[in-house]
Amino acid sequence: MEDPKGRDHELSRRAFLTTTGKAVITGLAGAAVGEAVRGAEVTRRDIVAALGDTLVPSAPGDPGYRDLESYGITDEVLQGLSGLSDEMLQGFNAAAEAVFPGRTFVALAGGERARYLKAVIEGAVFKSNPQQAQQLQQVYTMVRTRVFTVYYSNFPENKIPADASGVPVPTSKDPHQIFNPNTSRLVTGWDVAGYKGPVRWEEEEALRARMKKIHWHE
Amino acid sequence: MEGSVTYDAVVVGAGSAGCIVAARIAERGVNPRTGDRLRIALIEGGPYYFKGGPPRPGYGDPERRRRITNIRFLEFKPQPWPYDGLQNKMVGGCGLHWGGNAYLPFDEDFDHWRQVSGVDWSPEKFAEAKAEITQMYHIHSSILENMNRGNLLFHDAASSLGYKVTPVPMSRYNCINCGYCGSGHFCKYDAKGTTLPYIDLAERNGVEIIPDAEVEKILIEKRGTTPVAEGVRYVRSGQAGELRADKVIVTCGTSGTPVLLLRSGYGPREVLGDRTIVENPNVGKHLDGDIGRSVVCLFDVDLKDGSRGGVERWQLSLTDSQGRHGWMNVQMNDSPNCSVDEMYPHLLAFHPMAPEFGWEHKEFMRTAGKRVGGISVTLRAPDWERGVVDPNGKHLYRRDDPAILKRLDEGAEVALAIIDRMNPRPVRVNRKFPNRYTVSHNVGTCRAGENRKTSVVNSDFECHDVENLFLASGEVVPSGSLGHSHIPICTVAAYAWRRIVANHFSRGTP
Numbered sequence: 001m002e003d004p005k006g007r008d009h010e011l012s013r014r015a016f017l018t019t020t021g022k023a024v025i026t027g028l029a030g031a032a033v034g035e036a037v038r039g040a041e042v043t044r045r046d047i048v049a050a051l052g053d054t055l056v057p058s059a060p061g062d063p064g065y066r067d068l069e070s071y072g073i074t075d076e077v078l079q080g081l082s083g084l085s086d087e088m089l090q091g092f093n094a095a096a097e098a099v100f101p102g103r104t105f106v107a108l109a110g111g112e113r114a115r116y117l118k119a120v121i122e123g124a125v126f127k128s129n130p131q132q133a134q135q136l137q138q139v140y141t142m143v144r145t146r147v148f149t150v151y152y153s154n155f156p157e158n159k160i161p162a163d164a165s166g167v168p169v170p171t172s173k174d175p176h177q178i179f180n181p182n183t184s185r186l187v188t189g190w191d192v193a194g195y196k197g198p199v200r201w202e203e204e205e206a207l208r209a210r211m212k213k214i215h216w217h218e
Numbered sequence: 219m220e221g222s223v224t225y226d227a228v229v230v231g232a233g234s235a236g237c238i239v240a241a242r243i244a245e246r247g248v249n250p251r252t253g254d255r256l257r258i259a260l261i262e263g264g265p266y267y268f269k270g271g272p273p274r275p276g277y278g279d280p281e282r283r284r285r286i287t288n289i290r291f292l293e294f295k296p297q298p299w300p301y302d303g304l305q306n307k308m309v310g311g312c313g314l315h316w317g318g319n320a321y322l323p324f325d326e327d328f329d330h331w332r333q334v335s336g337v338d339w340s341p342e343k344f345a346e347a348k349a350e351i352t353q354m355y356h357i358h359s360s361i362l363e364n365m366n367r368g369n370l371l372f373h374d375a376a377s378s379l380g381y382k383v384t385p386v387p388m389s390r391y392n393c394i395n396c397g398y399c400g401s402g403h404f405c406k407y408d409a410k411g412t413t414l415p416y417i418d419l420a421e422r423n424g425v426e427i428i429p430d431a432e433v434e435k436i437l438i439e440k441r442g443t444t445p446v447a448e449g450v451r452y453v454r455s456g457q458a459g460e461l462r463a464d465k466v467i468v469t470c471g472t473s474g475t476p477v478l479l480l481r482s483g484y485g486p487r488e489v490l491g492d493r494t495i496v497e498n499p500n501v502g503k504h505l506d507g508d509i510g511r512s513v514v515c516l517f518d519v520d521l522k523d524g525s526r527g528g529v530e531r532w533q534l535s536l537t538d539s540q541g542r543h544g545w546m547n548v549q550m551n552d553s554p555n556c557s558v559d560e561m562y563p564h565l566l567a568f569h570p571m572a573p574e575f576g577w578e579h580k581e582f583m584r585t586a587g588k589r590v591g592g593i594s595v596t597l598r599a600p601d602w603e604r605g606v607v608d609p610n611g612k613h614l615y616r617r618d619d620p621a622i623l624k625r626l627d628e629g630a631e632v633a634l635a636i637i638d639r640m641n642p643r644p645v646r647v648n649r650k651f652p653n654r655y656t657v658s659h660n661v662g663t664c665r666a667g668e669n670r671k672t673s674v675v676n677s678d679f680e681c682h683d684v685e686n687l688f689l690a691s692g693e694v695v696p697s698g699s700l701g702h703s704h705i706p707i708c709t710v711a712a713y714a715w716r717r718i719v720a721n722h723f724s725r726g727t728p
Contacts, residue, residue, distance in 0.1 A: 054575065054576065055575040055576070055579070056575075056579075056580060057576055057577055057580065062580075064580065114575070114576050117574070117575060117576075118574075121574060144574075144575060145568075148564065148567035148568065149564050149567075151567075152562075152563035152564040152566070152567045152583070153563070153564045154563075167284055167285050168284055168285075169284075170284070177280070177283055177284060177406070189563050189564070189583075190563055192563075192580065192583055192584060193563035193566065193583045193584065193587055194584065194587060195562070195563045195587060196526070198396075198398050198403075199394075199396045199398060199526075203396075204394060204396065207394040207395060207396055208394045210394075210395075211392075211393070211394050211395060214361055214363050214364075
């Protein structure tokens with residue numbers, strides 16, 4: 001759980017993201033974000049956001065993790081990382097110094113961050129301290145698992161309108177109980193992967209018509 | 219219902235087996251003394267989603283459809299007690315999550331069952347049960363028109379190597395082959411392996427379905443020196459209650475039944491200690507299932523022909539000439555790492571062929587969804603050290619038996635030979651196999667058999683040690699069959715109701 005100081009900083013971080021949002025959308029490289037947070041206190045949110053941006057990178061015309069920050073993707077990722085301590089994350093951030101002297105992970109540019117992650121995965125740089133190497137890999141694995149799971153589960157279009165008990169509620173215009181939360185308004189993980197999600201009614205009717213022509217018995 | 223009525227039978231657990239047993243006993247059974255209709259209760263820890271008229275397979279039920287739509291079976295709801303299997307609790311069971319492959323027990327299964335536990339089951343005795351399940355679950359061959367490029371690659375390559383390749387049997391009603399099921403979403407139309415017809419049958423024959431009632435224990439009392447099952451204790455909406463019944467039929471499955479028996483004081487003394495009411499060392503033992511591994515590939519062609527894929531597939535069998543380490547099924551299929559149906563992106567992201575992260579990973583995500591495939595190798599009926607279900611429902615078994623690994627290696631070599639014969643060949647193949655395996659589709663944890671030294675119930679599903687107690691779901695099946703265990707378990711349940719009606723609910727039976 002974050003302390004009040006951390007929450008204050010969360011707010012300032014959110015404000016930072018808001019003010020830099022336009023720049024991010026127009027393709028500001030991860031390096032610029034890294035430079036911007038240099039010198040400020042680095043929170044677990046900063047570190048996870050930087051990891052998310054490295055795991056699922058963005059470029060102009062090719063949206064990724066960073067483009068979903070304004071929809072709260074790092075909040076969502078953090079919700080599943082309660083088992084990852086601040087100390088471990090801060091240690092992960094600080095250990096970049098072994099590869100890039102004098103610099104932390106969040107202060108690195110995009111390509112540098114990728115090089116650091118490769119060093120963590122390979123472990124060679126940290127072979128003199130196997131415990132540290134193992135801990136860094138643990139942080140990487142936990143964050144990678146959570147980031148990919150959230151991002152490629154169609155966040156933020158992964159919620160279906162539901163009643164108080166969580167039961168999906170169809171819109172009055174939908175008599176067929178078709179619930180596909182994906183839209184064309186936003187590029188999500190499903191869109192990146194070209195995944196259509198559950199069949200829509202027109203597709204369902206087409207599939208049904210096709211199956212009706214097939215004799216099912218041998 | 220509470221406290222005021224004694225039922226002729228209470229069936230505990232409304233999964234597939236429970237629905238079959240409750241419905242058919244209510245339909246076909248009578249009070250042996252009076253000839254009157256039976257009063258049957260079917261009690262279930264999970265919800266009952268049907269509203270209005272009888273639910274229909276292939277159409278589902280609006281309420282049930284609404285509640286399970288877009289939910290993976292892993293996410294359905296937290297389990298009230300720990301299950302290591304992937305069961306979900308709801309009236310009708312969770313057969314609706316699976317891809318629909320439907321293997322009736324083979325003659326070899328009966329041979330193996332008789333061999334391992336002395337049970338007297340045979341293909342002849344099961345003929346009516348098999349016919350019933352074939353009809354009720356609409357078992358048919360995979361539809362050749364739906365076979366996609368990945369399936370055909372497997373078929374042509376395996377055939378050219380001289381293997382006999384056959385279509386996998388399926389259990390489906392009105393399936394539209396949408397491809398939105400194989401990786402774990404519920405079928406919102408209950409099109410696959412659905413038990414809905416039996417729920418309808420149960421309703422029409424007066425079975426009292428009691429959902430959302432977690433059975434805590436079977437009431438076992440001593441009459442003289444004989445332990446007798448007299449009902450169940452349950453909790454519903456935070457309130458404890460009891461149901462009294464002349465017969466208690468437990469159908470809580472491979473994980474649930476041993477846990478319930480242990481909670482009731484019935485099981486190995488080494489586990490229960492002072493809580494032992496009735497001792498039987500076999501409760502929770504002999505965990506079996508199919509043992510498998512996959513050979514994963516990445517192709518540079520679309521294996522799904524631009525579609526979402528589907529559940530149809532080809533298969534072949536490999537018999538061990540020495541007969542000791544079981545026989546294998548090899549097929550290009552939909553296991554999480556080798557998909558011919560469309561793989562969910564959040565699973566594809568962790569595919570063994572996926573790069574670690576960054577632009578390479580993103581490019582893989584963009585292009586690999588329809589290009590990943592693979593061959594699964596499933597070993598069944600091996601001679602191996604069986605596993606255990608512990609009192610918390612945890613499955614414990616050895617995952618590195620050298621004989622099993624050797625046999626799986628043999629299967630994987632066959633899979634690789636088939637892959638090498640494919641045209642086009644995959645651009646990448648994982649040729650390094652893990653030195654571990656998983657056991658799924660579990661059965662056998664309170665198995666049927668000849669005597670109490672090696673089993674928990676007899677061949678007629680009557681408990682060796684506790685009068686009026688019967689077990690009739692996956693836990694009694696002596697060893698794993700092929701593929702998804704749903705249809706073999708349903709077939710055993712269809713045999714169970716026949717034996718229970720013949721022995722206990724027919725006019726003039728004792």
